[in-house]
Amino acid sequence: MDIPIPHGIFAIMKIHFFGAARTTTGSMYWIEVNGKNILMECGLFQGHRQESEALNHELPVVPGKLDAVLLSHSHLDHAGRLPRLCQGYDGPIHCTSATRDLCSIMLMDSAHIQEQDALFVSKVRARKKMPPVSPLYTRKDAEKCVQQLKPHGYEQTFEVVPGVQVTFREAGHILGSAQIILDVQEKGRRFRHLFTGDIGRGGDELLRDPQPVENVDYLQIESTYAARLHKQRPDADNLTGQMVKSALQAGGKVIIPAFSVGRTQQIVYVLHELICAGKLPRVPIFVDSPLSVNATEIYNHHSESLRPDIRDTLCNQEDPFGMKNLTYIASAEDSKKLNDRHEPMVIISASGMCEGGRIRHHLKNNLEDEKNLVLFLGYCAEGTLGNQLIAGKKSVNIFGEPHTVRAQVASLDTYSGHADKDELANYVKRLSGDIKVIACIHGEETQCLAHAETLRAMKPSAKIVVPAYKQVLEI
Ligand SMILES: [Zn+2]
Ligand SMILES: [Zn+2]
Structure with a gap:
């Protein structure tokens, strides 16, 4: 089902949760702000094959109406549907420079797998006299998509649409991974929305530690291991x-x-x-x-x-x-x-x-x-x-x-790229600002709900929400 993207000026920024909502995969958030449309992440749904396939084929945004795309890192649950999006989207996909390089090989590889899968399924269907299926996207789509990746350095602020400045900050999760800071000026008000992307544990052998963010008003935080503790x-x-x-x-x-x-x-x-x-x-x-x-x-x-x-x-x-x-x-x-x-x-x-x-x-x-x-x-x-x-x-x-x-x-979950319960709590403690709303995303439902409980105790004045698929949050 396609939900049309309306035009016009909105006084309120809206975030539509189109993936990684009460689940870990399929990250996708459509942001309406200042009459513009930004898509943050465009990931693949993974696991539970049939269900994921149906979700991956459905693109809940109209690609041609998007003004910009933001990407936190190269993992397929965040970037894996970009070639599908680029079948109808020609604009920039903003990311860090290492993410651009990693995406250039990962998306080509993913396209190859999509093509192979479609070939295999079509062969099985042919035996049953059923028509062939086409892949979610091809290597040609992936090639086009890679051309649209626009690299930025960490801490280099840029304007993504009028009134929205974006800065990438180290997330310590995978090479090139970033938290996305959105500084929004909308109808005379200013606020900072922080999307954590996937947050690393810190103390990694290879990667730098996730860096804290200051003056946060709204927070959208991952919850993969929000109710579990990793070994040291x-x-x-x-x-x-x-x-x-x-x-x-x-x-x-x-x-x-x-x-x-x-x-x-x-x-x-x-x-x-x-x-x-x-x-x-x-x-x-x-x-x-x-x-x-x-x-x-x-x-x-x-x-x-x-x-x-x-x-x-x-x-x-x-x-x-x-x-x-x-x-x-x-x-x-x-x-x-x-x-x-x-x-x-x-x-x-x-x-x-x-x-x-x-x-x-x-x-x-x-x-x-x-x-x-x-x-x-x-x-x-x-x-x-x-x-x-x-x-x-x-x-x-x-x-x-x-x-x-x-x-x-x-x-062994120690080598996990994701912060655990205590590490997420420490991460939140290091954020400064008067946080008004926190949305817990990117985790199985039990983890997201437990995360919300922890955060309610930590931030009693903030409103804590656990968005469901296709739910809308007004900011
Ligand atoms: Zn990741
Ligand atoms: Zn992820």
Whole structure:
């Protein structure tokens, strides 16, 4: 269903919650301000396949009527529907420079997956004499979209539409991630609206810490882990070391499903440190994802988004993302060859939620052997294969066939790119200003509601809301 975007001057800024409302994926917020239309984020819905597909195909805004698009970071749940939007939108998509570079590879990769999926579904339909389906978007759409990405530096304020100034501030969640500060002048009143995007934990090995924002009037805050606590980092590194070591010593393989961008670079770095400290044997490590190869290059090129002390490590002077026993695999042929090798090894592959990519082949080949370890390091949305494995399912379907789970499955949320309950509370404490309204978004419903409770206790004078899909907030 399309909701037409009306024209005319509004005295009140309105935010329409078109995604990541009482759920984590599909981030999309349409802002009406000063008679202009801004779209903040344009992400994919993920998990629960059929439901997500229907939501992804529906574009609740009229692309041609938008004046500008703002993007906090390159993860697909925030950027993954941009090529679809750009089928009808020709204007700028404002983001940081590292986000532009990461999007240029991630959106092309996503388009390739969309094309492959459509091809597969069309083949199945052809057997039933049904017409083919077309992909959500193609590589051509993604190419056009990438041309529209307009890079900005952190802390460089720019006017996005008349009366709305935008500044990107470090969010510490993934390379290039930003909080979006909107300074609005509307009908003689001025206010500051802060959209957190996804907020990192701080203390990350690679990324800078999220930075506080001053003079906030309205806050739109993520809630992914608002009711949970993560383990502390040093414990996690030791735990990772112990788990990986014992699987390798038993002669098993360690399979790590990880997003190609961010988590892969982080775990490579952690394994590197553990090996240098003598806590892990120098077994072969494979990063099996073509996207990771390019993403790692982009990490190397954007030192402005990384910790300044990143190279002061145990493995001083060595490439933090490379070591002698590490192999990056780009070709599908080399990826298949891993199946014929039976010595202990670590395979890092995407996608992190196991919804697509080569990780599904590695799981298919390794889940049934009890010597192996499958180690999850990130968030897996409800309904995804990763989520089923973490939940302890004894049999899972991969490529339409059931597989018994005999391998050990472990999940560590310490390497999460998202702040936990206490870290979110600390983040809010560091914001200054008289906050009038807080909208809790980007979390499963239980997390958003719990977040609202915590914030009510912290900010008794603020109105706390948990918007539902398509709800409108007037500011
Ligand atoms: Zn993210
Ligand atoms: Zn997100």
